[in-house]
Amino acid sequence: MINPLAPGNTVIQHYKIDKFQASPFLQAEVSPLPWLHLTGGGRYDDITYDAHNVLNGRNTTSHFERFSPKSGVTFDLPYEQKLWFNYSFGFAPPTPSLLFMNTIPDPNLKPELAENMEIGLRGSIIKNQLYYEFAYYNTDVTN
Numbered sequence: 001m002i003n004p005l006a007p008g009n010t011v012i013q014h015y016k017i018d019k020f021q022a023s024p025f026l027q028a029e030v031s032p033l034p035w036l037h038l039t040g041g042g043r044y045d046d047i048t049y050d051a052h053n054v055l056n057g058r059n060t061t062s063h064f065e066r067f068s069p070k071s072g073v074t075f076d077l078p079y080e081q082k083l084w085f086n087y088s089f090g091f092a093p094p095t096p097s098l099l100f101m102n103t104i105p106d107p108n109l110k111p112e113l114a115e116n117m118e119i120g121l122r123g124s125i126i127k128n129q130l131y132y133e134f135a136y137y138n139t140d141v142t143n
Contacts, residue, residue: 014055015052015100015101016051017049017050017052017096017100019047019048019050019096021046021048022046023043023044024043024044026042026043027039027042027070028041035075036075037073037075039072039086042067042070043070044065044066044068045068047064047093049061049062049063049100051099051100051107060099060100061107062093062109064111066111068088068089068090068091069088070086070087073085077123079123080123081121081122082121083121084119084122085119085120086118087116089114089116090114091111091112091113092111092114094111111143112142112143113141113143116137116138117139118136119135119136121134122135
């Protein structure tokens with residue numbers, strides 16, 4: 001980062017940042033009735049940023065982990081139409097620039113948490129030659 005107010009634009013910090021991320025995802029579907037499909041799953045995110053300030057030798061680590069469940073239901077309707085609904089949670093950790101390199105860096109920032117809902121209708125109009133999909137998505141984000 002360069003200090004724009006300093007004479008000669010003095011460099012005040014220079015970071016080397018390593019990121020580790022593991023995000024396994026598992027999903028299963030069951031159909032208790034021929035026209036009903038239930039889906040459930042989840043994702044576990046484990047994310048770590050290790051930042052090393054090359055100029056002053058300081059090391060800073062920020063770690064984020066969270067399990068995010070997902071569920072859904074699909075109804076097979078007549079004439080190859082489908083009505084579906086999904087509900088899930090998710091999160092997004094702060095970027096390395098906000099954690100370490102911002103004008104006022106904060107390695108203790110919390111991730112954004114999201115609650116997602118979607119409902120839709122999809123199918124074919126002209127005997128599998130013209131397809132459509134209508135959907136409504138809503139995401140509520142906190143932090």
